[in-house]
Amino acid sequence: MTTLHDIDGAPVIIGGGLAGLMTALALAPQPVVLLTRAPLGLEASSVLAQGGIAAAIGADDNASLHLADTLAAGAGLCDETVAAAITAAAPDAINQLVRLGVAFDRDASGEIVLGLEAAHSRRRIVHAGGDATGRDIIGALARCVYETPSITVIEGATARRLVVEDNAVRGVLADTEHGPVLFATGRVVIATGGIGGLFLHSTNPAGSFGQGLALAARAGAVMGDLEFVQFHPTALDDNAYPSKLVSEAVRGEGAILIDEEGERFMADVPGAELAPRDVVARAIWQHAAGGHRVFLDARNVKGLDFARRFPAITALCRQSGIDPVTQPMPVRPAAHYHMGGILVDLSGRSSVDGLWACGEAACTGLHGANRLASNSLLEAAVCAGWVARDIAATTATARRMPPVPNAGAGSDAAAVRAILSRAAGVLRNADGLRTAAGSLLPLALSRQAASDPALVGLMIVIAALRREESRGAHARTDFPGQHDLARRSTLRIHEALEAAQDCVPELAI
Template identity: 40%
Template sequence: MRKVEVDLLVIGSGVAGAFAALTATTRGARVLLVTKGALRGGSTCWAQGGIAAPVNGQDDAVHAADTVRAGRGLCDKTTVNVFVREARELVDGLRKAGVPFGQDLTLEGGHSVPRIRHVGDATGWAISSALSTQLVKARAAGLHLLESTFVRNLRVRNGRVVGADLLTPTEPVMVRAGGVLLASGGYGGLFPVTTAPPEGTGDGLALAFRAGAVLRDLEFVQFHPTAVVTGNRARLVTEAARGEGAFLVNAMGERFMSRYDALLELAPRDVVARAIAAERERTGNVFLDLRHLGESFLARRFPTVTASLAELGLHLGRDPIPVEPAVHYTIGGVQTDLHGRTSLPGLYAAGEVASSGLHGANRLASNSLSEGLVFGKRAANAALDDPHPAPDWGEATSVGVADRQVVKAVRQIMGQAAGLIRGEALLRSGLSALDALPPPEVTAEPSIPNLEAGNLRELAPLLLRSALARQESRGGHARVDFPDGTAPMHTIIHRSGQETVLNSVPHTNSTAPPLKRNLC
């Protein structure tokens, strides 16, 4: 096994990982960035709508208030304030890096004013391309890149993460690092229908959990309201479509959002998703109607969506588009502080894999890409600034694998038990069904699909147990048996020895009263 020593190992090449690696490289650090797919893979390049940041200094407080309001009483207000204070400069810096943002700002659900920078409806792809170009150029400054590389396990010594074991296309590699930064995305792959990319198999969370790190609020899963679902594939129709004036109508042709929220189609995602589900159940279908916006405008503003729907025989400017909620973003993650530090020294996290306190119980639209910039940079700096112990290769943490055929069963169980509306009977039934599946096993030479399957198999019961413990409805977690909110709290789960420990802890950074939510 080849051995490599670096100052920082970054796992993931989306916006958080890429920006973290570039930040550390500019400081002269030895950096290794690994990604299990291509450099321009992951969720970032799939993002359509845009990237949110305050318009100016006067908008900081408004953007913070919009974020907190959408987060349903669980945002860490200090984290939110840091985010809005730092986001604008970093987002505007992307233009200098080659991202061709349009001059107009657009509006999305939950935002009080237009503040979304966009590149048509391919903003994520433009950002990913610009950052990837910078990463390749940074090789001259000592940045090392490994694509198609899977992180098998972390390495730990005396409670500190000191490196990881990698599976590259040619050979296994053991890495010793002053810091390990997880930027590996979320766990949308737990569900049968999702807008998340295939890479979203929760690898970073599983790595952290097996090493003993605390995971928080796994039950919060955001369903995007407007997806076009065919079979097991969900094609996203960006939030920006409603920002530009698209209407939601039911099967009787009625606009219905006035019955659910005064913000109508621009209500936060949790409200709109449940409203659409309720109208589909009541009338049979729901459509997104953009026809009044004009064909030429739609073709120019939404070329990606136009092309995607054309494959299904749908014309964005002529047809009402049948939409329904689909799993889009996973809010829970590895618990971190303001600087991306996890509960384990030497381990950091940023982006969708992390639970930083920014999103609370429900992410505000288009905050995720700017989150990656702010906290990717902060985590990289913290990893370089924190004192490093004496060099040691440490011990490998455990590795769980499963037959890839198990994944289909896991997804079916999760879709039934942890969907848009949950209940105790469904959650307990899901746990029983998971218990009947073969548990993750340990093998000397696992394949990457088997490792991904093992990660999903391990995370699924953790999410269901967290959802069962949260006996309330809040944001992305709705319980039919507990339709109201309680005092704000967090669910935290971690491994202690061979046992899994789940606790509920009060949320101490909120003045929000208990919520009473209409579950539609």
């Protein structure tokens, strides 16, 4: 039996990562309810972030340079207005995090230390705890949230469906430790993170399979740029799930990629190891497909105290029996970040009234076809404030509730991972994508636990099938060229289902 929980129309934030926590804090002292599957600081992708936050605060840097690097990495698909606004707001975001208690790494004179990552023209990566930026940020924000009386944190809660009437949000149906609960509200923020849990190899928690995208899609929201999935080039090649990330900052400090014979196979590629992520990921993928193993070698980087600069990575490697100080680290690409998501404007508003999205679940247009390193935490931190400001300017709507939807079974992405990994990985083609659509469609239409993950996977596959070119993180072996005209993509749930039906005409919807 579903319990109706009257929260007096307070906004509901779904997700306990950087985007969700920052939005909740920015709304204070306005009452807000925060739903999270796990205690704050656990399971969110933000916690795993190693590199840091990109911000043009160095003496040789400025927002225009940061913007130029962002646009170059985005391969023609960035929304320049959005990207300019977010990169310009980066220094203030760093200051806000400092005020909230985040202790960024500083030098002997007290100045923030700046790191370098691929495709950045300046050292502008602000980090904490060496390579534990996400952990330190989330730790500080979680403490603030728990200490803020206006924020009600409900842990062990998984949002299952949005209640929508006349294209307007009326509530959130969630599974909680006390059974199904319906939260009556006309204002919802989806901050559920990414979709890496849909793949066999991912740096995201297994539970990050796009639940927020499924919520929004089933509510009728327009999705954007779903085909663009960024594969981090250097996840540790062991059997762990999620894959252990070896930050791009390691290459920024001078580590090189070699194979089992010691050959530096990217030496002649423009940018070499610091080329954009999609370039590096494809190079590693193709070299491995040729029968080689790939390693990241930091043994001979002059002046680098690896264990001191990268304590978390050192610990992760040693857990797998590898000493990165004396041995090269075996690496492989792994699903890492989703540039696509719920299509929103600069205030985080979706196409459904009363529904906002923030962080990786949102598609603002900042990242285009290929996210610039360390722009992800930046986007979440900056946009959280804009989302909160927009919500605060709205009023609670009447709480008359339409019929409660049936959410079906819980969610489990296990049945989807092999399908999506084969078809929508680093390299794609039409035959593989059509086959995947045929396999995912019946799962998406079912009442099984795979239904929501399969729906998100299906929408990614259809978006990838529609984009008949190679651009940024989307690489088609059957369409290796790039169109002269760059166009962003949009998709609704009914369009994806109809397109998938064309792949399996014998299956009636």
